[in-house]
Amino acid sequence: MDQPQALTVSELCVQHGREVTLRYPDLHLPAGTQLAVTGPSGTGKTTLLHVLAGLLTPLSGQVQHGDFDLTRASAPRRDQFRRRAVGYVFQDFHLMPGLTAQENVELGVRVTGLKRPGALAEQALTQLGLGHRRHHRPHQLSTGERQRVALARAVAHRPGLLLADEPTAHLDRDRAASAASLLLGTAAELGATLILVTHDPQVAALLPGRLDLTQVGGA
Numbered sequence: 001m002d003q004p005q006a007l008t009v010s011e012l013c014v015q016h017g018r019e020v021t022l023r024y025p026d027l028h029l030p031a032g033t034q035l036a037v038t039g040p041s042g043t044g045k046t047t048l049l050h051v052l053a054g055l056l057t058p059l060s061g062q063v064q065h066g067d068f069d070l071t072r073a074s075a076p077r078r079d080q081f082r083r084r085a086v087g088y089v090f091q092d093f094h095l096m097p098g099l100t101a102q103e104n105v106e107l108g109v110r111v112t113g114l115k116r117p118g119a120l121a122e123q124a125l126t127q128l129g130l131g132h133r134r135h136h137r138p139h140q141l142s143t144g145e146r147q148r149v150a151l152a153r154a155v156a157h158r159p160g161l162l163l164a165d166e167p168t169a170h171l172d173r174d175r176a177a178s179a180a181s182l183l184l185g186t187a188a189e190l191g192a193t194l195i196l197v198t199h200d201p202q203v204a205a206l207l208p209g210r211l212d213l214t215q216v217g218g219a
Ligand SMILES: Nc1ncnc2c1ncn2[C@@H]1O[C@H](COP(=O)(O)OP(=O)(O)OP(=O)(O)O)[C@@H](O)[C@H]1O
Pocket: 016, 017, 020, 039, 040, 041, 042, 043, 044, 045, 046, 047, 048
């Protein structure tokens, strides 16, 4: 249950090996901002999410969540921040095939150290309309249902920052729009900042803010 914070990115530069250098525009996003990140393949959208989540250390620049300077924090502090304050929705859902929906979501809550992970997991699944499918494994669920389990896992610990990497890529047009609306609605309920990477203009248009990374790539 993390308080949403303003997010500031300054002079951020990320290097992948010797060949790829990504320079990002500065950002100041008040808590609760909903931002679509767009741009052609390879422009650094996923890389940006990884840096914001503390999964990747930039070459230079600063990422600040409220008073917390992520770029200067130690690795354990970054891990703690990510577990408590960030919810991450992956394109391929990343659900554990041997676990039920309930167990998948509960596992995500357990690593945050919050009390009553079972109850928080059940609450998130019920809110996302999956209460009756809680005891099914991923292969027993439809793609749209798996997507909602992944969303429940990302929000069950009530993060202040929700990062979503192409969360609708595997859904048809109608399901993509409704999954994106669900994501926006859930973020709004939590007061969380939502940063959503998408190639889908219809999905991007649902978010009030837009960051186009077309100019970022290149050394
Ligand atoms: N671990 C890595 N090692 C080397 N290069 C990498 C690594 N990760 C990403 N890159 C390169 O960095 C650039 C940005 O990659 P990134 O995945 O952030 O782009 P993207 O905009 O999310 O692309 P897509 O829309 O195809 O998912 C690409 O040129 C990619 O090849």
